[in-house]
Amino acid sequence: MENALAMSNITKTFGGVPVLIDVDFTVGKGEIHALIGENGAGKSTLMNILGGVIPRDKGEIELFGEKVEFHTPAEALAKGIAFVHQELNVVNDLTVYENLFLGHELKGKFGKLNKAEMIRRTVEIFERIDVEVDPTVMVRDLQATYKQIIEIAKSVLFNAKLVIMDEPTTSLTQHEVENVFRVMKNLTEQHGVTIIFISHKLKEVVEFCDTFTVLRNGEVIGTQATKTPEGRPVDQADIARMMVGRDVINVEVYKERKEGDILLSVKDLHVPGHVNEISFDLHRGEILGITGLLGDGKEELARAIFGDIRYTSGTMELRGKRINPKQPAAARKFGIGMLPANRKENAIIKDLTVAGNMTIVTLPDYRRGPTLIKSKEYETATLYKERLNIKVQDLHNLIGSLSGGNQQKVVLAKWLIAKPDVMLLCNPTQGVDVGAKNEIYNIVMELAGLGMGIIVTTGEAAEAARICDRLLVMYHGNLQGELDRNNFSEESIMILSTGGHLN
Amino acid sequence: MGTTSSAARTPSAFSRFAHEYMIVLITIGVFVCATIACTIKFGEPTHFLNIQNMVNILRASSVMGIIALGMAFVIISGNIDLSVGAQMVFVGIASFNVINGLEPSIGPYAAIAVGIVVAMVMSVALSMFCGFIVTKGVVPSFIITLGLSYIYRSLSIFELQSGGINISTKVFQKISNTNLGIVPMPVIYFFIVFAVYLYISRYTVLGRRIFAVGSNAQATRLSGINTDMIKIQAFALLGLTVAIAAVVEGSRMNSMNSSSSGLGYDLNTIAMAVVGGIAMEGGKGNFVNVLFGIIILGMINNVLTIMGMDVYLVNAVKGGIIIAAVLLLRSRGKLN
Numbered sequence: 001m002e003n004a005l006a007m008s009n010i011t012k013t014f015g016g017v018p019v020l021i022d023v024d025f026t027v028g029k030g031e032i033h034a035l036i037g038e039n040g041a042g043k044s045t046l047m048n049i050l051g052g053v054i055p056r057d058k059g060e061i062e063l064f065g066e067k068v069e070f071h072t073p074a075e076a077l078a079k080g081i082a083f084v085h086q087e088l089n090v091v092n093d094l095t096v097y098e099n100l101f102l103g104h105e106l107k108g109k110f111g112k113l114n115k116a117e118m119i120r121r122t123v124e125i126f127e128r129i130d131v132e133v134d135p136t137v138m139v140r141d142l143q144a145t146y147k148q149i150i151e152i153a154k155s156v157l158f159n160a161k162l163v164i165m166d167e168p169t170t171s172l173t174q175h176e177v178e179n180v181f182r183v184m185k186n187l188t189e190q191h192g193v194t195i196i197f198i199s200h201k202l203k204e205v206v207e208f209c210d211t212f213t214v215l216r217n218g219e220v221i222g223t224q225a226t227k228t229p230e231g232r233p234v235d236q237a238d239i240a241r242m243m244v245g246r247d248v249i250n251v252e253v254y255k256e257r258k259e260g261d262i263l264l265s266v267k268d269l270h271v272p273g274h275v276n277e278i279s280f281d282l283h284r285g286e287i288l289g290i291t292g293l294l295g296d297g298k299e300e301l302a303r304a305i306f307g308d309i310r311y312t313s314g315t316m317e318l319r320g321k322r323i324n325p326k327q328p329a330a331a332r333k334f335g336i337g338m339l340p341a342n343r344k345e346n347a348i349i350k351d352l353t354v355a356g357n358m359t360i361v362t363l364p365d366y367r368r369g370p371t372l373i374k375s376k377e378y379e380t381a382t383l384y385k386e387r388l389n390i391k392v393q394d395l396h397n398l399i400g401s402l403s404g405g406n407q408q409k410v411v412l413a414k415w416l417i418a419k420p421d422v423m424l425l426c427n428p429t430q431g432v433d434v435g436a437k438n439e440i441y442n443i444v445m446e447l448a449g450l451g452m453g454i455i456v457t458t459g460e461a462a463e464a465a466r467i468c469d470r471l472l473v474m475y476h477g478n479l480q481g482e483l484d485r486n487n488f489s490e491e492s493i494m495i496l497s498t499g500g501h502l503n
Numbered sequence: 504m505g506t507t508s509s510a511a512r513t514p515s516a517f518s519r520f521a522h523e524y525m526i527v528l529i530t531i532g533v534f535v536c537a538t539i540a541c542t543i544k545f546g547e548p549t550h551f552l553n554i555q556n557m558v559n560i561l562r563a564s565s566v567m568g569i570i571a572l573g574m575a576f577v578i579i580s581g582n583i584d585l586s587v588g589a590q591m592v593f594v595g596i597a598s599f600n601v602i603n604g605l606e607p608s609i610g611p612y613a614a615i616a617v618g619i620v621v622a623m624v625m626s627v628a629l630s631m632f633c634g635f636i637v638t639k640g641v642v643p644s645f646i647i648t649l650g651l652s653y654i655y656r657s658l659s660i661f662e663l664q665s666g667g668i669n670i671s672t673k674v675f676q677k678i679s680n681t682n683l684g685i686v687p688m689p690v691i692y693f694f695i696v697f698a699v700y701l702y703i704s705r706y707t708v709l710g711r712r713i714f715a716v717g718s719n720a721q722a723t724r725l726s727g728i729n730t731d732m733i734k735i736q737a738f739a740l741l742g743l744t745v746a747i748a749a750v751v752e753g754s755r756m757n758s759m760n761s762s763s764s765g766l767g768y769d770l771n772t773i774a775m776a777v778v779g780g781i782a783m784e785g786g787k788g789n790f791v792n793v794l795f796g797i798i799i800l801g802m803i804n805n806v807l808t809i810m811g812m813d814v815y816l817v818n819a820v821k822g823g824i825i826i827a828a829v830l831l832l833r834s835r836g837k838l839n
Contacts (some may be wrong), residue, residue, distance in 0.1 A: 104543040155536055308725065332727025340725050347725065351718035352711075361710045361726045372706050414726065 002436040003065070004029040004162055004194035006051070012045055012060035012218075020218045022061070027162075030188050030197045034205040034226070037243055038433040039403040044196050047164050047217070051083055052076045063163070064496040069300050082160035084151045084168055090139050097122040097135040099150055100157060106149035125156050125354040130182045143295065149183055152346070154340050156187070163187070167431070169204060169255035170258075174459065174494070175293055177201075200433055202240060202249075203462065206233040227392045243274040244435045253466055255449065262286030262320075262500040263453040265304075266305065266424050269314035273310035274300035276477040277314065282422065282453040289468030290457045298340055298457040302424045306338040307331040319423070332361065341427040341457075348399055355381035355395040357410050361418045384413040389439060398463055405436025413442060423447065425456045429463060440461060442466050460489045475499045505716035524715055526780055526795045531829050534801050537806035550809050564801030565689035566752045567768055571775035572700045573744030575793050581717040581784065581785035582644035582739035587745050588768035590629060593655035595749035595759040598622035599668050602675065611672040618699055624746060624747040624763065630742025634735035659761040667760035679754035689751050697746060701790040702742070713737050717785030775800050778828045799828065 005027040012020040014365045020042045020341070027033045037043050049056045052070025061068050063079060066075035090099050097118050104296055106121075122135035131149055138146060150167050155163045165184075168175045181204070187193040205212050206226045214221040221242045226234055233235030233241035234404040237249040264282040269275055274297045282288050290298045302312045316323050318334055324445040328338070349357055357364065358381045366377040381395050392402055399407060408428065415423060425444065429437045444467055448454050458464055464471050471483045471494035481496040492502055521528065536682050542549040550556070570587050577749040602618035609617075633651055637644045670676075679689050715723040715732045724730045748768075752757045779796020781788035803824050807817045 253658060273734075308723075327729065328725055328727045329729040337727070340722075343717075344723060347722050348784075349715050349719045349722050349726075352715060356711065360712070360723070360728070363711060367708065370707055372711065373707060376704075418727075 002029045003027065004031075004063070005196075006062040007046070007050065007089075008060050008062075009060075010046065010049060011057045012042075012049065012054075012331060013057055018218055019058075020049075020052075022222055023215070023218070025213060025220065026223070027194055027196060029064075030192050031210040032184060032188055032197055032208065034197045034199060034209040034212035036199060036202070036212055036217065036239070038206060038435055039405060040217075041215040041217040041243075042353055043215055044166070047166070047196070047198065050076070051053075051081060051164065056140050076156060076376050077160075080159065080161035082155035082158055082163050084155060084163060084165040087160065090147045090150055092140040092233050093138065094144075096133055096150060097139055099139055100125070100135075100153055104157075106139050113290075121157075122153075123348070125153050129153065129156060129168075129186050131183060143176070144177050145294075148176075148180055152183055155193075156191075159192065162194045162196070164198070166198045167200065168197075169199065169201060173463075175498070177204060184208070200431070202236040202434070205239065206236060213238065214239065216243060216245060240434050243433075248434050248438055251438060253438060256443050256447055257285045257469075259469070260285050260451060263318070265317040267315045267317075268318070269301065269304060270475075271297075271300050271304050271309060271311050274477055275304060275311070276475075277475075278479045279314075280472060280479070282455060284421075284451045284453055284457070285448050287448050287454045287456060287467055287469050288454060289464040289471040290474065291459065291461065291464055291493060292474035293482075294459065295319070296474045298474050299426055301474070302338065302426050302455060302457050304423055305422075306336055307332070308338070308340075332418065332420070335417035335421040336424065336461075337361075337418060337422070338424040339415060339426060339428055341406075341430060343404070343407060343411060343430065348407060350398065350400050352399065353383075353396045354390075354392050354402065354410055356411045357399045358384060358395075358417065361414045379484060380417060381413075384417060387499075388413050388416075388443060401437075403433075404431040405440075406435055406438065408432050408436070409443075416447070420452070422453045422455070425454065426454060427458060429458075429460075447495070461488075461493045464488065464493070465490075512685050521626045525832060526634055526693075526792045527830055530787055530795045530799055530802075533802050533824070537802055539801045540806060540810060541756065544777055544810055554685070555640040556805065556809075558687065559689070560798070560805045561690045561693070561783050562687045564797050565685070565687075565693040565803065566748045567772050567775065568754075568797040568801075569696050569716055569748045569751065570676060570694050570741075570768060570791030571772040571779070571793060571797055572790070573741030574772045575779070576704070576740045576778045577644075577689065577699070577780045578712055578773070579717045579785055580713045580734050581720060582634075582734060582737070582771065583616045584630075584633070584644065584648045584741055585642055585653060585769045585785075586633070586648040586764035587741065587772060588685060589652040589655035589659070589743050590657045591749045591752065591765045591768065592625065592630070592759055592761060594622050594626040595753045595764070596659055596668055598749060599670050599745075599753060603668075604684050605668065606672050610668075611674040614672070615678075619746075619750055623743060626746035626749070627739050629744040630738040630745070631735050638731035638734050653819050656761075663761040665762045667758045667764075669758045675754055676757050677754075679751050689755060692747065692751055697790070697794060698749060700740070700744075704790045709733070709736055714786055715786075717787075719786070771800070778825055778832075780832055800825075814834060 003026055006258065007025040010020050010023040020285065023046060025046065032399060035043050045054070045426045048054045052063065065123070068079060070079070091102065100122050101118050106118050108114045111383060119135045126133055133146055139150065169180060184195055188195060189373050209226050211223060211225055224234065228234060237247065240249045241247050260283055261389070262281045263284045263317065267279045268277040270277050278301060289430065292298045292299060303309045305316065307330050310326070310359050323334050325334060349360065352360065355378055366373055379396060383423045385395060390406050390409045390413070392406060395453040399410060429440055431484045432440065445453060456468060465488045467483050471488060471493070472479055473493060474485065476496055480499065481502060483492060495502060511575050537551050538548045572591035574584060590616065598618045598621050601621045602614045605614035605617055633647060633689045636642065637647050681688050683691055712723065712728060712733045716730050752764065775797045776793055777783065778799055781793060804823055807820060812820065
């Protein structure tokens with residue numbers, strides 16, 4: 001097969017620390033090539049070098065057989081390399097076509113916008129990738145999946161020959177992921193586009209990609225087809241082992257526990273438009289999963305319990321006593337904690353240090369009189385840093401300097417210090433790499449073992465299967481079904497979450 | 504990714520020094536420029552460079568400086584207050600009316616004590632009310648405080664029919680018009696407020712949470728913290744400084760004028776905080792740097808007056824220097 005891209009002997013050092021060591025990375029024309037590795041393995045650095053964002057120390061880049069040298073992203077784009085970023089760069093208050101042409105608007109006389117032509121070309125582009133979207137609708141009103149597709153459509157607009165996608169599916173559910181991949185397949189098969197796909201989700205890699213390359217600590221561990229010669233998908237556990245250097249996926253994290261009394265009892269909880277009269281009990285020491293497709297109400301259910309949004313009817317009892325938290329501060333006083341979804345917006349206080357983020361919930365505990373005793377604060381932070389194995393040189397560093405997995409552990413730590421009875425974990429391993437995932441699962445197990453009641457909302461069936469005792473599946477705000485640990489299967493979860501029933 | 508940012512986090516020793524102490528460098532720069540300018544103009548620097556003038560700079564900056572310390576908390580919490588000048592006059596007039604009214608019956612000292620308490624309670628209550636509307640109404644503080652400033656100013660002018668109010672007892676003047684050694688009392692008051700607010704910003708739960716709210720209100724709320732209450736308390740800290748400023752200013756002038764007192768205090772105090780490195784987007788800042796911001800603006804005002812610059816031009820120069828100072832601080836931010 002002809003090569004779309006051949007990077008050879010790429011070496012990069014940051015402040016004396018080697019980040020990429022003699023990396024050879026070759027991508028065949030028209031394939032979807034996954035680039036995987038843990039946080040810090042060098043994926044983004046490699047792609048930034050390709051895109052002209054940062055210079056390399058050594059090595060050569062060939063694009064479609066031609067030696068290239070990019071100094072700016074614009075030069076790379078001119079040669080047909082487009083970036084689709086993890087964070088959606090769409091503007092909610094503009095329409096679909098306005099977003100598509102943002103910065104490259106078609107203009108007529110006197111700089112007047114040629115709207116008709118832009119709309120026509122938008123329709124054309126979406127037809128080419130076989131997606132139906134009204135070009136004049138506000139992006140705000142679209143589902144997340146379409147926002148991602150607009151980003152992909154931009155690369156079609158620029159006639160990109162090589163598209164680099166940096167974790168485009170992080171915030172999407174199974175069904176939506178399939179949508180995005182359908183568009184990607186269409187691009188490669190119908191239009192000869194080559195795609196480099198950066199991801200943490202191994203399931204997507206083996207299902208949808210043709211080839212994968214694993215980076216670990218700045219070195220290429222291997223490049224392989226995702227299907228064996230017999231046409232069977234490569235075992236995800238093998239890929240994970242290549243990434244981390246040891247077995248992670250098959251490691252059993254689940255531990256049998258004795259369940260205690262009913263801790264939290266939710267009856268007919270109703271949040272208009274999101275949660276439709278849902279009832280369930282949570283026991284001490286239980287890990288209860290809640291799943292469903294994006295927008296089917298699992299986040300809202302957790303947020304209503306935490307007082308972040310108000311429920312209009314229904315009741316909650318905690319330890320047999322009726323509670324009605326009107327805001328998160330009230331829920332916290334009752335002994336409920338929540339690790340919210342979307343860490344960056346909802347959990348990270350970027351101007352505080354790592355220690356400051358860890359102690360924000362329990363700050364009054366470190367006082368003597370009115371005065372904060374920083375040594376006391378630091379002592380607690382150090383204790384939890386060790387307990388959760390948070391990798392940080394200095395607890396006085398700003399939280400932004402940590403990797404996703406370590407940031408998530410800090411957010412978890414701030415609640416563990418507060419010792420809540422009920423802990424709500426929304427997408428707890430969002431944007432966390434495979435190694436850190438297991439550590440988080442182990443922490444969750446340990447907490448349940450100590451008698452905490454834990455609710456995990458997750459879009460990943462595999463995650464639910466690894467840690468939950470029981471799983472509630474929601475569909476359009478309703479409780480569609482309940483599965484015991486013995487009956488977990490991706491199939492039954494999919495049936496329930498798409499509105500079906502189990503016999 | 505961590506790897507790319509780590510390169511940016513290893514700047515040279517000088518840029519790291521400049522990063523830490525940029526505000527000090529700017530202060531020294533303004534000081535040196537002022538000295539040189541005076542030397543060129545008068546042939547010798549002592550018009551600017553003498554102890555008494557340094558004391559004058561501090562005294563002239565003290566009233567607005569006190570308010571700037573409160574303003575810093577409000578800006579850090581993610582809000583702004585454009586009503587502090589009008590609120591100072593409004594609160595001052597009420598307080599002085601109380602003092603004038605009570606003095607014949609309970610004597611000057613008791614009357615002044617009651618008057619000061621009235622100023623503080625009233626000012627803190629007004630600011631908290633303002634914070635309440637801003638948080639519960641989910642409206643920008645810019646708009647609310649702009650409206651409030653019109654209300655306070657108008658009510659003050661109406662009450663005094665655009666005139667001023669004098670305080671009948673001579674005792675009241677002593678609050679601001681006495682010295683401790685060569686240091687005027689307003690400077691002492693300023694440093695007391697500075698010490699207390701520095702302490703609050705660094706060593707209290709409230710201080711830390713004001714920074715947290717300004718940095719990411721949603722994440723702070725989801726940490727089980729009543730963020731509305733934090734913002735309202737930040738306003739209360741500003742209200743307290745406005746009351747202190749009203750008393751110090753009223754005593755120094757022995758009067759409060761409904762139409763001319765406190766004019767321009769809003770933007771001047773915001774400028775002091777911002778030149779002192781308080782970020783308008785909230786969540787960032789350091790009170791020691793605010794002290795430098797206050798001194799920088801004080802020196803600029805002082806030297807332009809000494810040089811006899813045309814009153815009508817003073818603000819143009821001041822504006823230019825403010826912009827230059829903030830740009831320098833920004834370049835420091837980029838380094839980070």
